[in-house]
Amino acid sequence: MVKLIAVEEPDEILLKYRNTPVERLFLYHNLGEKLPSTTVNAQLLVGKCIDHRKDLTIPNEFAYIIRRAGANLHGSEFEISYAIAVGGVSTIALLAHTDCGMSHVTEKRDVFIDGLVERAGCSLEQASEQFDKQAESxxxxxxxxxxxxxxxxxxxxxxxxxxxxxxxxxxDDRLVQIVDIA
Structure with a gap:
């Protein structure tokens, strides 16, 4: 079972995130704390979807950001390791989001194919092959x-x-904590 915990006040941030870059993320993004002009070094790595509707309110240089469809970071292990080993981060924020296009993407075959044919100039065969080979992953x-x-x-x-x-x-452009209470 999963519990979603909103953050509208600083004391709603889970204890395990206090005094960490996750707390700073909530303070900047949800609670509107004034952003410093820079943090000089990255404080965390953010893994999130490619969706265009997500924009984090964070200072310059605060985070490494990896954007992958569905926030699926498989295949990004080297980038993650680099951010940790060389960049010095020890915190990762993984962002799922509501209304994700990768939810049930396999049901969007016709729209996908029509869009590639119309906007990208792909042949029907090319578009169909791309969807059929890759959508499931x-x-x-x-x-x-x-x-x-x-x-x-x-x-x-x-x-x-x-x-x-x-x-x-x-x-509403808000971040919410996810707690697995299983």
Whole structure:
């Protein structure tokens, strides 16, 4: 079972995130704390979807950001390791979001193919082949459950790194904490 915990006040930030870059993320993005002109060094790594509706309010140089469809970071292990080993981050924020296009992407075959034919100039055969070969690997059912699975996978690779699963609500541009209470 999953619990979503909103952050409208600083005391709603979970204790495990206090005095970490995750707390700073909530203070900047949700609570409107004044942004410094720079943080000089990255404080965390953010993994999020390619969706155009998500824009974080954070200072310059605050975070490494990896954007992948559905926030699926498989295949980004080198970038993650670089941010940790060379960039010095020890915290990862994984962002799922509401109304994710990768949720049930396999049901969007006709729209996908028509769009590639019309806007990209692909042939019907090329567009169909691309969808049929790749859509399943991008498909996620539930973004929150998917991000919890990503967290577990990343935690197995990087056991000393704090990993925060978060939900970005596109309807109000707010970050919400995800807690797995199973």
């Amino acid at each position: 991008y498909h996620i059912e539930d973004p929150v459950e998917f991000i919890l699975n990503q967290m577990a996978w990343l935690q197995s690779l990087y056991p000393k790194v704090l990993i925060a699963p978060l939900l970005y609500r596109v309807e």
